[in-house]
Amino acid sequence: MIEFRNIDFGYDEKLVLRDVSFDIDPTESVVIMGPSGSGKSTVLRLILGLECPQRGEIRIDGRNICVMKEKDKQELRKSIGMVFQDGALFDSRTVGENVGYYLIEHTGLSWQEIERRVREMLGFVGLDASEIIDKLPEELSGGMQRRVAIGRALLSTDPKIMLYDEPTTGLDPQSTENVLTLINKLTRERSISTVVVTHQIADALGVAKRFIVIHEGEVAFDGDFVGLRDCRDDRVRNFLGPFRASMDLVAEKKFMNGV
């Protein structure tokens, strides 16, 4: 359960988020959309407790993360998985060590067992494990790094919340499909809250039924697909732009595929 209550936040004096409020239930998936620089990544950072708001309250599972002690925050973060926008892979560790990071740090599993799960996960995100497991992240292409980052976030023992910052940007259609399937699978099987930040309208429709549009730090829209398509708010209409016309088409296709 994620609750944002009237959040004001700025990295310096200038506010990046203004009076942002929303609730995300356990088992619910939400897509956050908005123009570049509108504050989407910032919302995810706040959920992780990496930043604290100037005003308002953020509750994760009923607990106000901003008044928590550093130790409790660490404990809480173990149950939150995050895919950073730029991947943020540990560049001096191998792909295997990156993907297995959570298990290495927080479980007493043997390296054999961890490696088995890492290989499985790499296969899951469409990468050839035996080829890249001992490579450094910099030896991979951008799209491969992104998938390694997703694998790393997914391979923890028991996440309750998953945050994805533009997980499909820069991926080919097949990998995009895999990643979206993966996100859906995880959301359904483990009943976790999922927040996906994305620009891809088609992807957005594939992973969630609820959409939040952020515009210059304010929530411009919060609702379902039909509401989004028919939204009269200029900020939302401008953001969707040419996509609005094709939204029905995209939706039809998605629904036909049974998503």
Added chain:
Amino acid sequence: MVASLFGRPIYIAETMEQMYLIGIGSLFLVVLTGLFSGQGFAIAFANELSDFGAKDYLGRIMSLAIVRELGPTLTGLMMAARVASGITAEIGAMKSSNQLDAMRSFGIDPIKKIAAPRLITLIVMVPAMTVICDAVAIFGAWLIAIFHAHISSTMYWAAIRERLVFGNIFIGLVKPVVFSLVIAFISCYKGFTSEGGTKGVGQATTDSVVMSSITILITNFVFTKFFFPMLRGYL
């Protein structure tokens, strides 16, 4: 920041890795520093002393100068140049590529994971390197003593031993421990607080080396001038 340096968990593997990188990596530099400054100083002193017909004192002077002043300061400066820059650059790069945040997102405290192993390593390695630097410098001065100043080897070693007393050794070992704290705190602090991408990391790295070098020199003076005289009665 200081509070989370201590206490669990302690990352053994990281600490061992740092011991290797910082210790073994600095060995060559420290040996060279010790050898050449030991010889340089020995030549200067030997020339001066022979004017007074006091060449036999070379060992005493070298022993005192190396163990109490030269060894700790030179090693401190060398470690500041080599290790402080490395630590700041590494932490700064991790910060600017969000790796520190990624670490936090896994419930890991970067200060415990990154700063603590480096602090522990420096507390062990700076004194160890100082001892090595001392030994090599004394050896270098011995070469000068026999081949340049033509002092007998026995005389030289006797003079060295005469000044190798507990008080001097103690001072010579307390200083590097203090220097290791200086290097660890400044370099980690500069890394964690670096801002502004690549350029910011570069600036932080420069600051880190300059600040720790100057702090080492000033601390060294303060200790020599004010603290150790206070201990004189006890040593």
